[in-house]
Amino acid sequence: MPHAHAAPAEQTLVIGYYDFPPEIYTDSEGVVRGPVIELTHRVLEEAGYHAVYRQLSSARLYLGLIDGSVDLWVGAAGKPGLAEHTLESRNDLGRTRINLYFRPDTRPPRIPEDLIDKELIVLGGYSYSRDLSDLFDSTRMALRLRRTGTHDSALQMLLHHRADYMLGYQTPMQEAFRVAGVEPLPHLTLQDIPIRFIISRHARDSESLRDALDKAYERLGEASAGLPRPSARAGGPLP
Template identity: 50%
Template sequence: MPRRFCLIVITLLWLHAAHAAEAKQRVHVGYYEFPPYSYTDAQGQPSGSGLELTARLLDEAGYQADFRSYPGARLYSGLLDGSIQLWAGASGKPELAGHTLEGKHLLGEITLNLYFRHDTPAPRIPQDLQDRGVILITGYSYWQDVNQWLEDPARNITRHRTSNHASALEMLQRRRGDYLLDYQAPVEQAKRTLGMGELPFVEVQRLPLRLIYSRHAPGAEYLREELDRAYQRLEDAGEDLWLH
């Protein structure tokens, strides 16, 4: 009887643990294609240091990440209506103000640069963009002051759009635009893929990265508190959580 009782207890404990694992709450995490931080790899799987960190924090807090890639505009609208719970992205976006919460911890920084060819003088921004062509990545958004000088009719800036960073670099090299406005991390990765050397640039903005939560998703404040605590625990344990 004692042996049988022990087997029953062990079985019940195993079933309880299995049920707990199955019941682990899933968090819908949105991202857009922004290598090396977030992207869909050749096998169609979410990848990148930003998604790995997000999954690590969710796991530490007892959640499971459910990643899905979106175009930029769709990602923002999902955060606005609560259909996307979480995004690891740029802090302080005006279009998300009032609709999102931000995590306490800084995850890293991204830099927006204006790239130009070696035969082009370093531009003064925005005055030297008058009547020039600027290459942009489709689906990417910028802060209000950047959009203002891009869209100012008096500056007569021609905007050339392309879908990825490698083609944007090739367009610049082939003189299909005078400048390239793009983020440093994906440009560096694209340059390595193309075997391209150094490219001069002027820094336009440096932006902080944080976990961004939709206020309209159920339990947003509690989820933020849980992940803030998870980050602190991992940092106190000596883990390097800075995005590279």
């Protein structure tokens, strides 16, 4: 059994998250659950840190990492706007896939030409890579974006022909298919992004914290094949 390595003064970290079931979510009793939290808890315990978990909107979470009110997030690497304000763990904790979904009666689109002057459903509150954002904002593409708040509502919009395509993260889309009782829709994977610990540069001893989490993750991986791995079955958890 690995032994926890004490952090300076038993430091308590503020861990930011937003609901992204089934990977991370707040249950009916207000308790945060899911494999992302299990993994985070194991690694922090091994590294000798305490944690408090704070549920936030994605915009508030990113702002918290920038201003230092949030110490840590487990999420997609390379977020536009966060690079100069955060450090990323060296270890990849999983992968997250961003897919373009379409109805079975639609032929697989060619990217980008078949998206020109089409309607695309996107999830409000989520951010995407610079490449995808530039694609959406291109005047030449003339894409008409249809925003909604959840993967469930996005699925219903597509099924009811309220747009041509839908952009979604693979894991919650699989959950949406299950809840709706429909077969998974055909899709193209646009990006496959590593999931890492994202650490605010304003966190106390941020570089030491990053190193401690990496080393703890590696020790746990060497000691046990049972270390939780977010969404190994579905391409990773968080946006």
